[in-house]
Amino acid sequence: MKEVDLSARRVSSDESMAEVLRARAELAKAKKELSALRKDRDELLMQYSDLVEAKTPDPVKPTKASKKSGDNGTIRVICGDLHGSRMDRAAVEAFLDDLSRWKPQEIVLLGDMVDCGGFAAQHHVLGYVAETEYSFQDDIAAGNWFLDQIQAIAPDAQIHYLEGNHEDRVERWIVDQVRSNTRDGEFLRTILSPDALLNLSRRGISFYRRSEVHIPGFPPGWVKMGNIYFVHELGKSKNAAADSVSRTAGNVVFGHTHREDSATRVLPNVGLVKGWNPGCLCQRQKLYMHSNPSDWSHGYAVQIVDESGEFLHLNIPIWQGRSLAGNLHGMLLK
Numbered sequence: 001m002k003e004v005d006l007s008a009r010r011v012s013s014d015e016s017m018a019e020v021l022r023a024r025a026e027l028a029k030a031k032k033e034l035s036a037l038r039k040d041r042d043e044l045l046m047q048y049s050d051l052v053e054a055k056t057p058d059p060v061k062p063t064k065a066s067k068k069s070g071d072n073g074t075i076r077v078i079c080g081d082l083h084g085s086r087m088d089r090a091a092v093e094a095f096l097d098d099l100s101r102w103k104p105q106e107i108v109l110l111g112d113m114v115d116c117g118g119f120a121a122q123h124h125v126l127g128y129v130a131e132t133e134y135s136f137q138d139d140i141a142a143g144n145w146f147l148d149q150i151q152a153i154a155p156d157a158q159i160h161y162l163e164g165n166h167e168d169r170v171e172r173w174i175v176d177q178v179r180s181n182t183r184d185g186e187f188l189r190t191i192l193s194p195d196a197l198l199n200l201s202r203r204g205i206s207f208y209r210r211s212e213v214h215i216p217g218f219p220p221g222w223v224k225m226g227n228i229y230f231v232h233e234l235g236k237s238k239n240a241a242a243d244s245v246s247r248t249a250g251n252v253v254f255g256h257t258h259r260e261d262s263a264t265r266v267l268p269n270v271g272l273v274k275g276w277n278p279g280c281l282c283q284r285q286k287l288y289m290h291s292n293p294s295d296w297s298h299g300y301a302v303q304i305v306d307e308s309g310e311f312l313h314l315n316i317p318i319w320q321g322r323s324l325a326g327n328l329h330g331m332l333l334k
Contacts, residue, residue, distance in 0.1 A: 072307050075102055076225075077154075079300040080110025080232070080255035081280035082146055083166065084139035085117075088283050090321030091298040092146065095281060098316065100153045101329040102302055107150060107157045108225070110255035110278075111164025111210070111232035114143040114194050140197045147198060147205070159203070162223060163210040164232040164255065167194040171211070226309045232256055239263075245275030253313070258282065258296035260315055276301060278315050 077099060082092070099107075118136055150159070170193050171185075178184040190196055195207045208214050210221040210232065223230045233256040234244040241263035244252055249270050258280035265273050279299030286294050298318035305311040317324045 074106055074303075074305040075104040076106040076108060076303040076305060077102055077104040077157075077300065078108040078110065078230075078253055078278055078303065079281055080112060080162075080164070080278070081258055081282050082113045082143070083280075083282035084114035084142040084146075085134040086115045086282045087142060087146070088281060088298060088321075091281050091318045094298075094318045094321055094323040095300050096149055096153060098300070098323045098325050098329070099150060101325075104154055104157050104302075106225075107154060107159045108230055108253070109159065109161045110230065110253070111162045112166040112255065112282075113146065113161070113164070114139050114167060114198070115282075116166045116169040116194065140194065143194065143198050147203060151203065159205040160223065160225075160230075161195070161200055161205050161207045162221065162230060162232050162255075163195070163208060165210070168210050170194060226305060227251055227311065228253060228303070228313075230254070241275040241277055245273055248275065249273060251275070251313075253278070253301065255280075258284075260297045260299045260317055262315060274313070276313055276315055279317065281318075 079095060115134075116136070116139060117134070118139075150157075171189065174185050174188045174192065178188065195201075195209075200207045208221065208223050213220050213222075215222050215224050215229075221231055221233075227250075229248055229250055229252040231252065231254050234240070234247070234252065234254040236257055237243055240254075240257050240259070241261040242265070244254055245263050245265050246267075249267055251273050252275045254275070254277055257277055259277060260279040261275075261277040263275045265275075267273060278301035279297045281298060281300070282296075284294050284296040284298065286296070299316055300318070301313060301315050303311050303313045314328075316328075
């Protein structure tokens with residue numbers, strides 16, 4: 001601060017008083033700045049003290065390197081809604097190419113692998129004669145061709161086949177023919193049912209009828225593998241996945257809607273549960289929609305399941321005959 005010599009001046013002069021006032025103002029400003037600096041210093045010291053005393057998390061314990069899924073886990077591939085003669089050949093070829101890369105231990109077919117139109121169709125849309133371009137024999141031949149392909153690609157895979165509502169058409173048609181005679185109905189099933197004509201028993205493929213209970217306490221047609229439920233039909237709404245996982249209160253994979261879909265829920269006393277529909281492998285355009293756009297989508301799913309039952313589920317879209325899995329096979333299976 002500048003010193004002012006007042007020895008030869010009148011201290012009561014206006015100039016002297018002005019100097020004093022300026023000096024006092026500068027002193028007050030300096031005190032204020034000093035107070036702010038002290039406050040900043042105290043805050044920095046407090047932060048430093050907190051930093052020194054802060055509890056850091058324990059170091060991460062080293063874990064064993066993850067093993068390949070094929071060593072002690074399972075690769076499960078899931079597809080559905082092929083619809084036999086109504087298959088989309090480009091989507092099917094993309095799926096089969098991916099299947100050869102995954103080399104799965106399990107394959108789950110979600111149903112409607114044959115279309116069963118023509119004489120067996122029981123729910124044609126009113127006023128529209130659908131599914132007359134192919135014969136029942138053509139449809140079964142297409143289904144057998146597909147099963148031949150997947151068994152040639154994955155000969156050691158355990159295959160599970162869930163009956164869909166289209167395969168179920170044949171049973172309903174048989175019931176209409178025999179009326180009340182159960183024995184005749186069962187006899188006709190051994191001749192005409194898709195599971196018989198697709199040679200599922202001879203192929204070693206597990207077949208789950210839609211009309212039978214496979215899990216005690218659950219509706220017919222449900223199957224459980226590890227921590228995951230599988231069923232062909234579980235709602236048709238635009239929010240089918242969200243609705244399905246809420247109704248199931250568990251992890252569930254379903255087909256029927258032909259739309260790739262997924263949803264997540266966290267439920268009390270249950271935890272994190274998810275629902276998925278992988279999409280379809282059939283032609284995307286609905287016959288009864290004529291020229292109206294379809295929201296169906298092609299795709300399949302793959303699950304990587306470890307020994308504990310924990311799993312990773314991935315819906316793999318197929319667009320215009322090209323799988324969007326990319327280099328995922330090599331990255332996951334290293």
